Each structure stands twice: as C-alpha cells, then as structure tokens.
Amino acid sequence: MTNIDIIDRAAMVLSAGLMLLGIVGMGIVEILAGQPYSPVPxxxxxxxxxxxxxxxxxxxxxxxxxxxxxxxxYAAYKIVVPVPEDGRSGHETVAD
Incomplete structure (x- = not known):
C-alpha cells in the first residue's frame, strides 16, 4: 500500500488543475465566446x-x-527522495 503525503497531493492537484484549465476550461470559454473555433486568426x-x-x-x-x-x-522529486523504510518491509517470516 502506498502512502500519499502532502507533496504527492499538491503535485496531483496542481498538475491536473493546470491541464484541465488549459484543455477543458479554456476550451469551454472559447466555445461560449462563439465563432471562430480556429486556433489561428x-x-x-x-x-x-x-x-x-x-x-x-x-x-x-x-x-x-x-x-x-x-x-x-514531481517525478524528479520522487526519484531523488528515498522511500522511508517500513517496519514490515525487509522482514522475513517463516511459513508453517
């Protein structure tokens, strides 16, 4: 199971928000503004x-x-920052 901290949530919210704003939000504004739908004059x-x-x-x-x-x-951050060791990880148990 993964632990999501504040940096993970901030990166997800910020990146998704920017992409949705640029694609969906501004697209809806363009449609509501009327013709032309062309990206060039x-x-x-x-x-x-x-x-x-x-x-x-x-x-x-x-x-x-x-x-x-x-x-x-965010990807570079996750590569650089080590994953904290959990008390359960690396522990071997003997099966009956």
Missing amino acids: MTDEAGEVVATPLISPQIRTGVVLAGVAVLGV
Missing part, C-alpha cells in the same frame, strides 16, 4: 484579419505544458 480574401480566437493558443499550450512540467518536477 481568420482572414478574408484581401488578407485582412476578420476574427481571432479569444484565448491565444500559446497561452493554452503554456498552461498545459506547465501542468506537464509540474509532473516532471
């Missing part, structure tokens, strides 16, 4: 910009990548 035949997305794709990508970076830092 839309132009007409003359090349004039007629519509742009409400939230820049670079911002959305940055928020999602920040969530992934939190998971990377």
